[in-house]
Amino acid sequence: MNLTDVVLEEGKVIHRQEDIAITSFDFPFGSFPITKKHPLTLTIENKGKKVLGIQGSITLNVMIPCARCLDDVPTKLVLDFEKEVDMKQTEEERLEALDESDFLNGYNLDVDKLVYGEALTNWPSRVLCKEDCKGLCKVCGQNLNRGTCDCDSTDLDPRMAKIRDIFSNFKEV
């Protein structure tokens, strides 16, 4: 998406709908297929002195494995964001300021990179197929939502799993 018009005219506001081309989010911690996507809605405003306000919103469906049993969970991802970019800065300065993948190349905005960066920043930290997912047997790997196994199951009470989750959430903070 070319931004030349809006960069050159102070006060100019443009509204656009852009389709994204990516079909999955390939992050360092995993790859997540996008199963449904709506266009990215963008409002870009020239706030003067070559500073652009970028407002965007997109709704996507992605497949994320359940944190306990690893089954794919269709997950709705709603990204709403607002940012400012100073087009006077060099690409290097901008990268530092935004602290994320650079979605600007000269006066071109790469909507795929923009959405990728937003998804990475707002990625759900923990997705469960259901609140009381029993997870996998730690001994044999059996999915305990679908059946039981003969392993020692003293530690597999779903309430215990919940407590473990609380602890691991604390650790992440």
Ligand SMILES: [Zn+2]
């Ligand atoms: Zn699960």
Ligand SMILES: [Zn+2]
């Ligand atoms: Zn087992």
